[in-house]
Amino acid sequence: MTERLEANDAGIARAAALLRAGGLVAFGTETVYGLGADATSDVAVARIFAAKERPRFNPLISHFPDAESAFAEAAPDELARRLAERFWPGPLTLVLPRRPGCTISDLAAAGLPSVAVRVPRGAVTTALLRAVGRPVAAPSANLSGKVSPSDAYHVLRGLSGRIDAVLDSGPCPVGVESTVLDLTGDSPVLLRPGGVTVEALAEICGPVSHPDDYADTLPAAPGRLASHYAPGLTVRLDATEVAPDEALLAFGPALPGGGLTWNLSPEGHLDEAASRLFAGLRFLDSEGARRGLTRIAAMPIPRTGLGLAIRDRLRRAASPRPG
Ligand code: TXA
Ligand code: MG
Secondary structure, eight states: OOEEEESSHHHHHHHHHHHHTTOOEEEEOSSSEEEEEETTOHHHHHHHHHHHTOSSOOOOEEEOSSHHHHTTTBOOOHHHHHHHHHHOSSSEEEEEEBOTTOOSOHHHHTTOSEEEEEOOOOHHHHHHHHHHOSOEEOOBSSOTTSOOOSSHHHHHHHHTTTSSEEEEOOSOSSOSOOEEEEOSSSSOEEEEOOSSOHHHHHHHHSSOBOOSOTTOSOOOOHHHHHTTSTTOOEEETTOSSOOTTEEEEEOSSOOTTOSSEEESOTTOOHHHHHHHHHHHHHHHHHHHHHTTOOEEEEOOOOSSTTHHHHHHHHHHHHSOOOO
């Protein structure tokens, strides 16, 4: 039985107690819902991979209530401190060297000498992490290969019966996962575009190396898709017209001739589009399949600001990776 906990003192206390006892608790952050477990426990972390049916042991992000507790586990350089000062709490994950005595389990870190740490934004999230008093490992709270959850209902649709509880703090305001920045090398490397834009990072870091466009890779063949993302409509990026067998993911004024449509932002605001992305994909996928459609035509999204993260997630929706 999966408990749905209210985001009040009692709910937060219950969620923290379950996590401290090695349980699995999904919780809202500003980005997406995370599937949390005690990051210091290999046994608890292993339950995350089992609940998600995640085929590989990818390294997970550890979550903290503040920079001080994060930097007790991971060793920041000067740049990491400045980034934390500017963007925490907020949707930025830093990959840093482990400190000697780091308590994060080898399974959460996938045996790497580095760890990914993040201080999410949100009063309920912070209160929960403070109450747990240990690093909390949390990938997105969805079955592997499915769309990330941006509200508690999405979590329960995928994971009810597989996890101990979900702490319902309402919909996630940012809507795409955190930006992951690797600071272990000579210069910062963007591993995943996300809620903090590269333009904002550049104000602190200078230029950040990253592929020009995370969405340039071709979508996977439909056959490969079926096993990951059933019923699995494929996604076609940068669509300038819409075919009769396509659902439309619009951005700005919708293309003419679209039937089933979800508009990410009629006025073309990228922050609104990010916050409505995963709910839209879920809707078009299930309703489109019900209507016998075969594809989602996604209108062009700019390659700037949050557009980079949106394009990356659309490409992954066409070619889902585990997790
Ligand atoms: O917004 C988010 O980041 C959400 C919420 C729940 O906080 N979490 C999330 O976690 O998206 P997950 O596990 O789906 O993403 C972890 C990312 C992966 O791309 C992983 O490869 C990278 O972080 N990562 C974790 N540890 C790493 C490490 N030591 N070195 C390089 N990459 C690492
Ligand atoms: Mg994920």
